[in-house]
Amino acid sequence: MSDQEFVALPEGVSAENFAKAVEAFKAVLGADNVLTTEERLTPYFKTMMPVDDSEYRMSAVVQATKVEQVQEVVKICNEYNVPVWTISTGRNFGYGTAAPSKRGTVVLDLKHMNKIIEVDRDLGTALLEPGVTYQQLFDYLQENDLPFYLSCPAPSAIAGPVGNTMDRGVGYTPYGEHFMMQCGMEVVLANGEVLRTGMGGVEGSTAWQVFKWGYGPYLDGIFTQSNFGICTKMGIWLMPKPPVFKPFSVIYDNEEDIAEIVDLFRPLRLNNIIPNSVVYASTIYEAAGIISRTKYFTGEGHTPHEVVQEIREKEGLGAWNVYAALYGTKEQVEVNWNIVKSVVEGHGKGRIVTEEEAGGTQPFQYRADLMRGHMTMQEFGLYRWRDDRGAGGGSMWFAPVTVNKGSETLDQTKLATEILNKYGFDYAGEYIVGMRDLHHIIDVLFDKSDEEETKRAYECFDELLTEFGKRGYAVYRVNNAFMDKVAGIYGQVQRDVNQTLKRALDPKGILAPGKSGIDI
Structure with a gap:
């Protein structure tokens, strides 16, 4: 096979040697499970990152069906110095989808290992x-x-x-x-x-x-x-499965209330009165699940504050929308519900909504389904927020971690909103409570079909990482395009330790080079 017959080649690997590796893969997996043509690879190409997708094209996709085949694949990769990037379902859309971190890497797709x-x-x-x-x-x-x-x-x-x-x-x-x-x-x-x-x-x-x-x-x-x-x-x-499941939401009208909300619910979570991950969702995050912003705004740039306020009033959403649930026996849930109601009502700012009161309406039903582990795809509504075409296919999750304290959330929300708005993007964010930590989940939505906007999205995400990093905030996951930058935020000692482990376990560096900023 000639160079032209491959979509891409791994760095430092000749077309001749890669062709030998491909034939070896076919001998182990069968020809149908080794994909090398552009037609068969196209479903794997698309990313939602603000980059040229061609920079992340794989050289081949190999599909294993059992562990013994995976063992043979890595042996072939070692023999021919071919890097391999593993995916299971490849559906982590805001974190890079199925794309490898480096052009020319072989993707090992394990979707057929599904027992x-x-x-x-x-x-x-x-x-x-x-x-x-x-x-x-x-x-x-x-x-x-x-x-x-x-x-x-x-x-x-x-x-x-x-x-x-x-x-x-x-x-x-x-x-x-x-x-x-x-x-x-x-x-x-x-x-x-x-x-x-x-x-x-x-x-x-x-x-x-x-x-x-x-x-x-x-x-x-x-x-x-x-x-x-x-x-x-x-x-x-x-x-x-508990005998009783009681989901509820609490609606708050003031953006500044986020600090008080976090401090109000923290003791309920720490003491396991509320045993699940409490969510504090912003207006736009919730609105995106049920409408496109074109219903209210068709202009350029970020959605004006007065339009966001109109959406709240007409769609029945809060500035912050709290979601949580109680689980257990009838007696346990009744006792804990009385505690929750007493705390919220005593604070005097939030409006409690139960499942019975919501009556199957969205986005309450979507949140209730998540908290009982039912299947849903509604969050993909985020990709229709900017327009009905799906926001041009651009999405990156920015997910800094902080402590479960209200003062932290107020600062983070303001900082994120300022940076996003500066580049013409909306703050679509929520906080998810671990217990003592908060995951601040923000979807940076942009039109990838617009070259100028894609450039802005890259610069915006880079600035988010930089400015949050200066204040001691770092993300816990990131897409492929920014893995190296995030690794740098966590410090050189951690990078050195990871590199030591990498060299010991994978001396040729064939497994997912560059993953999490780790290389030999």
């Missing part, structure tokens, strides 16, 4: 392959009458538990800290060996999915958000 290996009805554990989607697992639980809730991210149906957990994503039930609810991994290392973490290395053990730690150093964490290995199986814990 639900085991669900233990008594213990509430599941052992999954990386291609399993939340929808697939949800359907499995329903079909087998298994009494568990899932905790899933907002675009739940098409995403997968393994990929989301490996990137340390979050959900909205009491099990919303997904990596905390993970137990045991099977990992293919760069040399082709298979590591089973925790109790998985003990022959005949039945405790792989119940005891996280095993013996010696705890290793699972180093494989998340890294390029040290390829996860091919993962254990997760499932939340027992």
Whole structure:
């Protein structure tokens, strides 16, 4: 095969050697599972980052169906010095989709490794392959009458538990800290060996999915958000379905109330009165799920404040919209509900809305579904916010982490809004409460079909990272285009340690080079 027959080539790899690697892949996986033509690769090309997608084109996509094939793939990559970027479902839209961090990298797609290996009805554990989607697992639980809730991210149906957990994503039930609810991994290392973490290395053990730690150093964490290995199986814990589920919202009309709101709800979360991830969603974040802004505004630049106020009044939204839920027996929920009502009513600013009062209206129903682990795609309404075409296909999640204190949220909201508005973009943000931390989730929406606006979006995101970093705020995830910059914010010592681990586990640097700013 000649150079022209490949869409891209890995850096430093000749067309001749890459052709040999491709033939080796075909021998292991079958020709149908090795994609090299532009026609077959096109579904993998699109990104939502403010970059030229051609800069992130892969040289090939290889699709494995079992762990032994993954082992052979990495051996071939080592032999021919071919880098490989692994995806499970490739649906992390605001974080880079399926694109590798470097042009010419081979993408290893694990979507066909989609077995639900085991669900233990008594213990509430599941052992999954990386291609399993939340929808697939949800359907499995329903079909087998298994009494568990899932905790899933907002675009739940098409995403997968393994990929989301490996990137340390979050959900909205009491099990919303997904990596905390993970137990045991099977990992293919760069040399082709298979590591089973925790109790998985003990022959005949039945405790792989119940005891996280095993013996010696705890290793699972180093494989998340890294390029040290390829996860091919993962254990997760499932939340027992409670007898009573009571979702509610509290609507606040004043933007400045965010500081008081956070401080008001913090003791309820810390004391487990509210056991799930409380969400504080801004007007635009909630409006995007139900309308396009063209209903109220068709001008250029960011949405004027008076228009945002009009949207609140006519769509029944607050400046801040709080969502939470209670879980447990009838008696438990009744006691905790009285506590919540007393706190909110005593504060005197928020209007409580229950599921009965909401009557299936949006966005309440969408939020309630998330908090009970039901499947939903409504968050993709964000991509229709700017116009009905889907905002030109541009989206980046900016997700700084801070402490669960009101003063922090007031400063962060103002800073983010100022920077976004400066570049002509809207503040579409929400805060998700872990317990003592807050994830400040902001979707930077732009028209990728507009070259000038795409340039502005890049500069805006870069400034967000820089200015928040100066104040001690850093994101916990980021898209491929900014991974190196974010790694720099976390300091040189951490980068050096990561590089040491990388060189020890992957001396040729074949696994996802550049992931999280880590390279040899």
